[in-house]
Amino acid sequence: MKKIFIKLLFFLFFASHSYACSLLTVPIETPVSVAQNTFSFLRNYNAELYGTNISVKYQDYAIDYCEGSSLEHADLEVIVYDSKIAGINIISSDSEIKNEIYEFVKNNIGDPGDEAKNDNWIGYKDLSIGSLIMVYSKMKIRGGVFELLEITNSQMIDYRSDERVIDIIG
Numbered sequence: 001m002k003k004i005f006i007k008l009l010f011f012l013f014f015a016s017h018s019y020a021c022s023l024l025t026v027p028i029e030t031p032v033s034v035a036q037n038t039f040s041f042l043r044n045y046n047a048e049l050y051g052t053n054i055s056v057k058y059q060d061y062a063i064d065y066c067e068g069s070s071l072e073h074a075d076l077e078v079i080v081y082d083s084k085i086a087g088i089n090i091i092s093s094d095s096e097i098k099n100e101i102y103e104f105v106k107n108n109i110g111d112p113g114d115e116a117k118n119d120n121w122i123g124y125k126d127l128s129i130g131s132l133i134m135v136y137s138k139m140k141i142r143g144g145v146f147e148l149l150e151i152t153n154s155q156m157i158d159y160r161s162d163e164r165v166i167d168i169i170g
Contacts, residue, residue, distance in 0.1 A: 021108060023065040023076060023088060028132065028153040030085045038065070039078055044168070047083045055081040055165040062090050070103040074147075081159035087152040089160075095144025105136045105149055112136045119145070133157060 022038045036042040041058050050056050058078045062071040077089040092100045102117055105127065112125040116136065122145070124137035135150045152160055159165075 021066040021069055023062065023090070024108060026085060026088065028085055028087065028151065028156055032080055032083050032085070035078075035085050042078065042080070045080055045083070050166065052082050053164060055079050055086055055159045057165050057167050059167070066104070069108070070100050072100070073097045074100055074104075079160045079165065081156060084156070086156035087150065087160040089151070090149040092147040093141075093144075095146065099147070101136065101147035101149050102138075109134060109136075109149075131155075 026035050026038050032042050032045050032047075036045070039058070039060070041060055045056065045058075056079070058080070060076050060078075062074040062076040063069065065076055071090065071092075073094050074090050074092045077087075077091065078085060079087040079089070090101055090104065098119060099117055102112060105112055110127045112127065115121055116123070116125055116138065122138055122140055124135050127134040127136060131153050133150070133152050133154065135148075137148050137150075139146050139148070150160075
């Protein structure tokens with residue numbers, strides 16, 4: 001009985017740790033009706049209001065969807081097109097916080113390499129797998145270095161950013 005109890009505790013500990021980052025468990029092209037189980041703010045999505053030619057970008061705190069990660073200062077963006085998840089972005093716009101998203105990417109997706117960790121490195125690393133497009137990048141904006149992880153796929157890539165994307169706050 002004691003062995004079963006220890007195995008159960010061991011399983012619960014590792015199972016809860018592996019699912020602590022729910023933002024990575026929602027596949028691109030997941031219907032909003034399913035994705036809202038993870039991203040509660042998607043309950044506000046109204047397909048009739050936006051139609052089929054508009055993408056809607058929702059923003060929230062990344063740490064709320066990835067407990068125990070390094071994303072304490074990062075923002076989460078979820079882009080919806082035609083009632084499906086078109087993209088998931090994680091953004092760190094505080095140039096005082098160094099390598100916040102780099103550490104997350106290295107621990108949860110793949111190693112972008114040591115050069116990407118350098119404070120003055122600007123560029124991108126393609127970490128894509130199959131049709132899943134994942135790009136880690138650092139860019140200089142207004143004198144500060146911003147980090148970004150973009151996740152999408154080849155079918156939804158065109159619906160993530162252009163003049164037909166509406167930002168939703170709250």
